[in-house]
Amino acid sequence: MTAWENYLDANQDRYLKELLEFLSIPSVSSLKEHKEDVQRAAEWVAARLQSAGIENARVLPTGGHPVVYGDWMHAPARPTVLIYGHFDTQPVDPLEHWSRPPFEPAVKNDRVYARGASDDKGNMLAPILAVEALLSGEGRLPVNLKCFFEGQEEIGSPQLPDFISANRQLLACDLIYSADGGQWDEDQPALMIGLRGLCNLQIDVRAARSDTHSGTFGGTIMNPIHALVRLIHTMHTPEGRIAVEGFYDAVRSLTETEQARIAAIPYDEADYKSDLGVDELFGEPGYSTYERAWTRPTLEVNGIWGGFQGEGVKTVLPSTAHAKVSCRLVPDQKPGRIVELLRTHIEKHTPPGVKVTMVPNPSVADPFLIPYDHPGNLAAVNVHRKIFGKEPYYARMGGSIPVCGIFLKELGAYTVNFAFGLNDENIHGPDEFFRLKSFSRAQLAYGMLLKQLEKVKLDGSY
Amino acid sequence: MTAWENYLDANQDRYLKELLEFLSIPSVSSLKEHKEDVQRAAEWVAARLQSAGIENARVLPTGGHPVVYGDWMHAPARPTVLIYGHFDTQPVDPLEHWSRPPFEPAVKNDRVYARGASDDKGNMLAPILAVEALLSGEGRLPVNLKCFFEGQEEIGSPQLPDFISANRQLLACDLIYSADGGQWDEDQPALMIGLRGLCNLQIDVRAARSDTHSGTFGGTIMNPIHALVRLIHTMHTPEGRIAVEGFYDAVRSLTETEQARIAAIPYDEADYKSDLGVDELFGEPGYSTYERAWTRPTLEVNGIWGGFQGEGVKTVLPSTAHAKVSCRLVPDQKPGRIVELLRTHIEKHTPPGVKVTMVPNPSVADPFLIPYDHPGNLAAVNVHRKIFGKEPYYARMGGSIPVCGIFLKELGAYTVNFAFGLNDENIHGPDEFFRLKSFSRAQLAYGMLLKQLEKVKLDGSY
Numbered sequence: 026m027t028a029w030e031n032y033l034d035a036n037q038d039r040y041l042k043e044l045l046e047f048l049s050i051p052s053v054s055s056l057k058e059h060k061e062d063v064q065r066a067a068e069w070v071a072a073r074l075q076s077a078g079i080e081n082a083r084v085l086p087t088g089g090h091p092v093v094y095g096d097w098m099h100a101p102a103r104p105t106v107l108i109y110g111h112f113d114t115q116p117v118d119p120l121e122h123w124s125r126p127p128f129e130p131a132v133k134n135d136r137v138y139a140r141g142a143s144d145d146k147g148n149m150l151a152p153i154l155a156v157e158a159l160l161s162g163e164g165r166l167p168v169n170l171k172c173f174f175e176g177q178e179e180i181g182s183p184q185l186p187d188f189i190s191a192n193r194q195l196l197a198c199d200l201i202y203s204a205d206g207g208q209w210d211e212d213q214p215a216l217m218i219g220l221r222g223l224c225n226l227q228i229d230v231r232a233a234r235s236d237t238h239s240g241t242f243g244g245t246i247m248n249p250i251h252a253l254v255r256l257i258h259t260m261h262t263p264e265g266r267i268a269v270e271g272f273y274d275a276v277r278s279l280t281e282t283e284q285a286r287i288a289a290i291p292y293d294e295a296d297y298k299s300d301l302g303v304d305e306l307f308g309e310p311g312y313s314t315y316e317r318a319w320t321r322p323t324l325e326v327n328g329i330w331g332g333f334q335g336e337g338v339k340t341v342l343p344s345t346a347h348a349k350v351s352c353r354l355v356p357d358q359k360p361g362r363i364v365e366l367l368r369t370h371i372e373k374h375t376p377p378g379v380k381v382t383m384v385p386n387p388s389v390a391d392p393f394l395i396p397y398d399h400p401g402n403l404a405a406v407n408v409h410r411k412i413f414g415k416e417p418y419y420a421r422m423g424g425s426i427p428v429c430g431i432f433l434k435e436l437g438a439y440t441v442n443f444a445f446g447l448n449d450e451n452i453h454g455p456d457e458f459f460r461l462k463s464f465s466r467a468q469l470a471y472g473m474l475l476k477q478l479e480k481v482k483l484d485g486s487y
Numbered sequence: 488m489t490a491w492e493n494y495l496d497a498n499q500d501r502y503l504k505e506l507l508e509f510l511s512i513p514s515v516s517s518l519k520e521h522k523e524d525v526q527r528a529a530e531w532v533a534a535r536l537q538s539a540g541i542e543n544a545r546v547l548p549t550g551g552h553p554v555v556y557g558d559w560m561h562a563p564a565r566p567t568v569l570i571y572g573h574f575d576t577q578p579v580d581p582l583e584h585w586s587r588p589p590f591e592p593a594v595k596n597d598r599v600y601a602r603g604a605s606d607d608k609g610n611m612l613a614p615i616l617a618v619e620a621l622l623s624g625e626g627r628l629p630v631n632l633k634c635f636f637e638g639q640e641e642i643g644s645p646q647l648p649d650f651i652s653a654n655r656q657l658l659a660c661d662l663i664y665s666a667d668g669g670q671w672d673e674d675q676p677a678l679m680i681g682l683r684g685l686c687n688l689q690i691d692v693r694a695a696r697s698d699t700h701s702g703t704f705g706g707t708i709m710n711p712i713h714a715l716v717r718l719i720h721t722m723h724t725p726e727g728r729i730a731v732e733g734f735y736d737a738v739r740s741l742t743e744t745e746q747a748r749i750a751a752i753p754y755d756e757a758d759y760k761s762d763l764g765v766d767e768l769f770g771e772p773g774y775s776t777y778e779r780a781w782t783r784p785t786l787e788v789n790g791i792w793g794g795f796q797g798e799g800v801k802t803v804l805p806s807t808a809h810a811k812v813s814c815r816l817v818p819d820q821k822p823g824r825i826v827e828l829l830r831t832h833i834e835k836h837t838p839p840g841v842k843v844t845m846v847p848n849p850s851v852a853d854p855f856l857i858p859y860d861h862p863g864n865l866a867a868v869n870v871h872r873k874i875f876g877k878e879p880y881y882a883r884m885g886g887s888i889p890v891c892g893i894f895l896k897e898l899g900a901y902t903v904n905f906a907f908g909l910n911d912e913n914i915h916g917p918d919e920f921f922r923l924k925s926f927s928r929a930q931l932a933y934g935m936l937l938k939q940l941e942k943v944k945l946d947g948s949y
Contacts, residue, residue, distance in 0.1 A: 055799035116801055122697060180799050221702060225800045234764025235584060236916040240683060240886025243787045243815055244779040245759075247769035250788040250810075251723065258720040261713065297707075302696025307709035307840035314707050323705040326712040327803050328794035333811060337517035337642050338687045338848050339578055340813050340887075341789050341915055348712075349795055351802050353705055378769035386800050424702025425802075453803055454698040 029162030033154070033468050040154050041132070043073070044464065047112075047146050048130035048139040054090050054113035054180045063176045066112040067091045070174055073150070077157035079172055085192075087184035090176035094195065097156070097170045104481045105169040107196060108471075109428060109440065110149025110204035111178035114141035115453045122455035136458040144452035145205045147459035148444040149174055151467030152204050159472055167479035171198055175428065178205065181223065181388020182427045189428075189435045200401045200481065201438050202474065204467075205426055207446030209290075209418055211462070214409035216402050217442035219319060219421035220429055222354030222392035224364050226385040228253065228371065230331075230346045232378060239342040247378030249346040250331045256381065257348060259374045260324055265309045267324045269370045275358045279320055286397070287315050290418045300449060319421035323353040353423060360389035390427030393440070401441035404477040408443075408470050443474060491624030495617070495930050502616050503594070505535070506926065509574075509608050510592035510601040516552050516575035516642045525638045528574040529553045532636050535612070539619035541634055547654075549646035552638035556657065559618070559632045566943045567631040569658060570933075571890060571902065572611025572666035573640035576603035577915045584917035598920040606914035607667045609921035610906040611636055613929030614666050621934055629941035633660055637890065640667065643685065643850020644889045651890075651897045662863045662943065663900050664936065666929075667888055669908035671752075671880055673924065676871035678864050679904035681781060681883035682891055684816030684854035686826050688847040690715065690833065692793075692808045694840060701804040709840030711808040712793045718843065719810060721836045722786055727771045729786045731832045737819045741782055748859070749777050752880045762911060781883035785815040815885060822851030852889030855902070863903035866939040870905075870932050905936060 026034070052066035053059040067084045074082035074095035082095035090113060098105070117127040117140050125131055130139035137147065152172075159166055173196060175185055189196060209215035232249040233242070262268050279287075292315060298306060308317040331346030333339035352363055364385045375381045395402065397419050409417045422442070429440040445467040451457045488496070514528035515521040529546045536544035536557035544557035552575060560567070579589040579602050587593055592601035599609065614634070621628055635658060637647055651658060671677035694711040695704070724730050741749075754777060760768060770779040793808030795801035814825055826847045837843045857864065859881050871879045884904070891902040907929040913919045 055801060056797065115803075116795070116797060118795070118797065119698070223702075223802065225802070232765060235913065235918075236581070237763065238886060238915040239785070239787050239789060239813060240685075240815055240884065241910060241914075242763065242780065243785040243885060244770045244783055245768055245776050246763060246765050247767075248787050250791050251719070254716045254719045254788070254791075255725075257713070257716045263717075301699065301704065301708060303694060303708050303840060304842075305709075305840045306707055307838075308706045317706040318704065321706055323701070325701045325705045325710050325802075325804060326716070326794065327701060327801060328796050328805070329712050329716075329808065330792045330796045332788065332790035333578070333580070334790050334792045334809075335518065335578060335580065338811070338813070338850065339517060339789060339915070340685065340687070340787075341577075342787060343789070346791065347796070349800070351701060351800070353702055376769075378765060378767045380766075388800065422702065423705060424700060448703060451697065452703075453700040453801070456697075 027162060029158040029472055030469065032158040032162045033472065037465055041461070044137060044147060044150055045130045047150060048137065048141055049128055051128040052113045052141070052176065053116050054177050055116050063090045063113050067093050067176050070112050071095070073153055074172055077153050078160040079156060087188045089184035092176065092188060093174045095172040097166050100166060100169045103168045104199040104478060105171060105197070106475070106478055107171040107173055107198035107201045108152045108204060109173050109201060111145045111175045112149065113176045113179050115144070115179050119455065124456055132461070135461045137461065138456060138458045140457050142457050142459035143446040143450040144457065145178070147464050148446055148467060149204045151464060152471040155468045155471035155475070158468070159475060167475050171196065181225065181386060181390065183388045185428060186431050189431055193435060196436055198436060198438055200478065201432050201440040202401070202443045203426060203429065203440050204444045206422060206442040206444035207448065209420065210447060212413060214413045214415060214417040215420040216397065216405060216417045217422045218395050218397050218419055220393040220426050221423055222358060222360055222430070223351060223390040223425035223427065224354065224360035224385065225349070225351045225388065226364060226367060226383055228256065228348045228350060229382040229384065231344060231380045233342070233344045236344050237342045239340040242342055247376060248342055249379055250343060252376040252379040253331065253346040253348055255376045256371060256374055257326060260370070265307055267322065269324065269366050271366045272322065272363065275362070276322060277356045279316065286419045287313065287319070290315060290420060318423040320355055322355050322358060325351055327351050353425065354392050356392045356394050358392060360391065388427065390425040391430030393429040393433070395439045395441065399439055399441070400481055401439060404474060404481060405441055405443050407477050408473045411473060412466060412470055445470070489624060491620040491934055492931065494620040494624045495934065499927055503923065506599060506609060506612055507592045509612060510599065510603055511590055513590040514575050514603070514638065515578050516639050517578050525552045525575050529555050529638050532574050533557070535615055536634055539615050540622035541618060549650045551646035554638065554650060555636045557634040559628050562628060562631045565630045566661040566940060567633060567659070568937070568940055569633040569635055569660035569663045570614045570666060571635050571663060573607045573637045574611065575638045575641050577606070577641050581917065586918055594923070597923045599923065600918060600920045602919050604919050604921035605908040605912040606919065607640070609926050610908055610929060611666045613907070613926060614933040617930045617933035617937070620930070621937060629938050633658065643687065643848060643852065645850045647890060648893050651893055655897060658898055660898060660900055662940065663894050663902040664863070664905040665888060665891065665902050666906045668884060668904040668906035669910065671882065672909060674875060676875045676877060676879040677882040678859065678867060678879045679884045680857050680859050680881055682855040682888050683885055684820060684822055684892070685813060685852040685887035685889065686816065686822035686847065687811070687813045687850065688826060688829060688845055690718065690810045690812060691844045691846065693806060693842045695804070695806045698806050699804045701802040704804055709838060710804055711841055712805060714838040714841040715793065715808040715810055717838045718833065718836055719788060722832070727769055729784065731786065731828050733828045734784065734825065737821065737824070738784060739818045741778065748881045749775065752777060752882060780885040782817055784817050784820060787813055789813050815887065816854050818854045818856050820854060822853065850889065852887040853892030855891040855895070857901045857903065861901055861903070862943055863901060866936060866943060867903055867905050869939050870935045873935060874928060874932055907932070
């Protein structure tokens with residue numbers, strides 16, 4: 026083992042303690058009451074960059090949740106590599122489904138349980154630790170490095186586009202690696218060459234001025250829940266296609282090569298179903314499960330509420346009903362265009378007797394696709410071969426990492442997904458966890474990747 | 488003025504204070520945390536019966552929320568009249584829509600604001616106060632009296648049928664008056680000759696084992712909110728009829744006389760809409776608004792929930808979604824039969840990829856219809872003439888008072904609605920109130936009614 030690998034080995038106990046400390050900060054970006062916690066997480070990250078030997082480490086304001094920046098720029102004539110991740114987390118509700126408090130991290134069966142363990146604190150901490158090991162073991166890094174971590178990924182990075190646009194000089198780089206994402210499974214690497222885009226909106230339906238008695242008025246006015254149900258029902262065909270006019274217009278069809286690359290990935294429907302605990306899959310006809318999850322757009326109601334939700338009975342005719350809707354988008358759909366199509370659809374299908382308001386969320390993500398033979402991918406594949414002893418699958422991700430599209434637009438650099446989360450780790454759900462094995466593997470992989478990247482020429486060739 | 492009327496007059500300040508005290512007990516029957524408060528309200532009522540001079544006043548257990556009984560049986564060869572009301576209340580959510588705390592009653596513009604002010608504490612206290620005045624002013628009552636107040640009306644009186652059945656002797660009577668209900672408006676009396684029945688159920692939809700990431704899995708499995716929307720959507724036609732097979736089979740058509748009696752009641756659609764704050768009414772075609780509200784059944788979703796309801800965005804694919812559904816029923820629909828039709832409908836229309844459970848609430852109410860020329864009604868009409876100087880409308884109520892059907896079945900006695908709530912008093916909604924004028928009028932009316940009832944013969948003639 027080289028010196029930096031020895032250093033990693035020798036410091037695993039301390040690194041785990043640090044991860045637990047990081048995970049105990051409830052940096053939920055979507056909830057106002059956790060604003061200070063997101064700031065606290067940023068400060069924790071900046072301090073950790075500094076103690077790793079990364080220079081100019083600092084928390085920078087964005088107008089919303091902050092970002093953290095740090096660099097090490099002492100490799101002249103070598104490429105500049107930017108590593109990205111995020112230190113904010115999803116909310117935790119339904120809290121009652123968690124086996125233990127989500128921000129009191131615990132290690133059990135070689136897994137760390139906590140909100141944010143896999144998405145993304147465990148993954149984003151790993152490259153920092155790898156850099157510390159490299160600097161400690163070799164006294165230098167093989168490339169110039171910029172670290173850029175954000176605190177608003179889970180709410181769609183609302184202030185990030187403006188921040189990146191205003192700080193192009195600071196963030197200028199040749200290649201970007203994202204420590205937010207995952208591998209195929211414990212033994213199988215994957216290169217994530219595509220991400221779905223995203224737009225979100227809330228639908229608010231109002232009927233009577235206030236809640237009324239379902240006996241006195243039931244049958245004479247539109248129930249806003251019924252109206253919302255009618256409206257949502259118009260958005261899909263019974264078969265599972267999206268029925269919003271024009272929704273699929275910009276969707277690029279898969280090439281035969283793309284189809285073949287996806288079909289090459291083993292898929293076991295029985296496993297897929299049993300992992301989720303469902304008896305039956307459902308979705309747009311004419312596509313395989315992976316094609317649906319990665320290359321086809323969705324329109325999902327993420328939340329719905331109205332009227333009485335308590336124990337027992339309350340025979341109320343509510344005055345309002347609400348839904349949160351998100352669409353996952355694929356090339357070449359544009360979030361802004363989809364929002365407008367939804368607005369038109371809702372106006373056209375508003376049921377009688379109610380007022381409907383649609384509020385789009387300002388945070389959107391463009392769909393993203395990186396050429397599978399991009400030099401950044403080739404370097405990653407070399408690490409995959411060493412760590413896993415295998416060629417990666419060329420997969421995509423159904424999720425969205427808005428910053429990939431933003432980096433491409435503002436910095437002209439593609440983002441390579443290089444992270445070690447796995448699909449079963451309950452990210453966004455109760456009992457999120459991260460494997461200790463993935464945590465140490467990620468540190469090693471990032472060390473090896475930075476060594477690999479020494480070979481990338483400044484013109485991008487490899 | 489007679490002595491008892493003077494007594495009423497002289498005690499209005501004290502009576503109001505007592506009402507405020509009664510209203511400050513948060514006797515919400517649907518919520519476990521208020522169980523003790525319902526008991527406390529029962530004890531308050533029993534004590535108030537006793538201080539009014541009513542004998543044998545006591546709280547009786549039912550297995551659920553208690554009832555209160557008291558009597559005065561010293562009018563031999565006179566009819567026995569039972570007065571009914573309830574001391575429990577609806578829940579208060581959404582609390583944020585209340586102008587002041589719902590259980591800190593306040594008098595403003597000659598109205599008492601509090602949860603339960605109109606439904607039913609203000610209304611049910613009035614006859615007790617009238618009895619106190621009669622006993623004080625005349626030393627006796629004109630009829631034998633039984634008071635019977637319950638603490639579970641707002642949850643559908645689950646233990647009441649068994650209690651009444653087991654206590655037929657105790658409750659035996661010739662006539663029943665319900666102090667739960669209302670008048671037409673401040674100047675216009677109404678005889679409520681019909682009530683809708685009620686059944687309630689909860690629908691629970693389950694898809695995946697736990698909440699998942701809408702990016703990772705969105706598009707491959709059924710979203711339980713979508714499934715619930717599909718299911719609820721099957722329950723109505725676009726025009727507003729209920730689309731559950733067999734739902735209308737037992738519905739009795741209105742006779743021409745019944746139609747005419749309803750048509751005789753003035754109706755101003757502009758007022759109806761502006762009272763509710765809606766631009767447009769909606770409901771089953773082919774019926775007038777009152778016919779829809781009183782004589783046609785409904786199927787209303789009283790509450791719906793699933794997924795993320797917080798501020799901002801959470802791109803979750805929820806594991807469950809839920810709805811609370813209630814049906815208002817009309818003669819000759821039977822709640823049990825309707826529940827079975829709904830079960831069949833739900834089984835038939837369960838969307839693919841989810842499991843649906845339907846949980847009927849044990850509390851149901853039969854629809855109720857009293858002959859408009861029933862002796863109990865004729866006595867009430869005489870009081871209406873004296874108090875309002877007008878003939879009453881022969882109206883119905885869209886709401887449900889389960890006990891009316893139970894009394895008819897178990898005691899063989901019809902219930903006459905004799906109460907003074909008004910439609911605009913926000914019962915079941917935020918800022919419920921009761922007019923002070925209605926409160927004092929109700930006391931006077933009950934005094935006059937008991938005097939009238941002296942004339943009813945034991946064979947029921949009048």
